[in-house]
Structure formats: structure tokens, C-alpha cells
Amino acid sequence: DVVMTQSPLSLPVTLGQPASISCRSSQSLVHSDGNTYMNWIQQRPGHSPRRLIYKVSSRDSGVPDRFSGSGSGTDFTLKISRVEAEDVGVYFCMQATHWPWTFGQGTKVEIK
């Protein structure tokens, strides 16, 4: 199975400041169809998870543009340009290129 390794696992941030989470996969996430199925999932406290980013950098409907994804191959990044209070929660990277689709361990984002 593809192992997804996130860093950091805990991220204290200041409101209004940027934040960045990294994710590395144990093998390339480039699919045979040419797409890279790298996703970012947000889980706010007490809520169901929600996908923010799919195919490395495409935002899901209703996702604020302060969230952006980048990367290629095996190295990917989620950036929040200016952290807001509602961004507190756990963020997971997830690959959907190789079955079984696998998740990272999660990065807990909290306000300093």
C-alpha cells in the first residue's frame, strides 16, 4: 500500500498568518491516465470530513481561495494563505491513484 507521510503532525498558527502542511507519498501518484489524484481533506472538531482539494490543486465547490494545493510526483503541499478561526481542525492528505486509497496520519491545526 502507498504510505502517505505528513509533516508537521501539529501546527500552531497565528490568526491571519499563513500555514503550510507537507505530504510525501511512498511512490509516485501519477496515474496511467496522466492525472495525479492527490487530495486534501479537512475535519473540523465534531464534524464529518470534507474534501478541500482534488487532483493536487483543484478546489472543491465552496472552498475558500485561501486554500491552495501544489506539488507533483511524491511531494505535495497544502497552504492556507491567512488562517481563520474556522480553519482549526485536522487535515489529511489522501491519494486516490493506487488502490487502496490511503490517507496521511493527519496534521492538527490549532490557534496559538
Place this chain on the structure above:
Amino acid sequence: EVQLVESGGGLVQPGGSLRLSCVGSGFTFGNYWMSWVRQAPGKGLERVANIKTDGGEQYYVGSVRGRFTISRDNAKNSLYLQMNSLRDEDTAVYYCKTAVRQLPFDYWGQGTPVIVSS
């Protein structure tokens, strides 16, 4: 509004069985791959199974293969997970979700808890 509503979770003894259901509304259910994803208490997420639009293909994570069966009834806008030979480590909240890789169409249910304990 797209909605996914799970049911069927509960307390079951090791070795027992449980059947989870998920009803979708607000979208053309039969047009989309669907998944079950679980989250053990205080832990991360694990994809359990995927099923193709017509039910003709199913994929399972290794830890549940041979014990769990994913199925769907598009006429009833419903997704199912039959869980047999349950183990302590199957204890988790089980989420029903769409499984669309290429489009901005990703929806999760509220989750249903499964507790395997004697």
C-alpha cells in the same frame, strides 16, 4: 441539496455481523462511484471499500477483504456494507461518501458508529 444518511451502526460482539445502509438524495445516485470510509476512535481515516456506479466492480482494503461486502441498489438510492466476522479493530465511525476523483463532487454522510465489544 446533496445528502447522505447512514444507519445501522451499533454494538456487536466479536464474530458478529452488522449491515450498514446509506441513502443518498439531491443527486443522481446511480451516476457516481461510492465508498465507505472509517475512523477509529481518536485515529485517522481508512478507506474500507469502493463500488462502481452499476455495482459491477468492488474494491476492498486488505483488512476487510473476505469479511465485508459493499453493494448498492440504485433504484433505492442506497449503499450498503455487510460486515461479518467483526473484530475489535473494526470499531469505528463508518462514513458513506461519494468517490469521485476527477470532479468537484465530494460528499460525506454524518457517520454511523460501530462498536465491536464483548
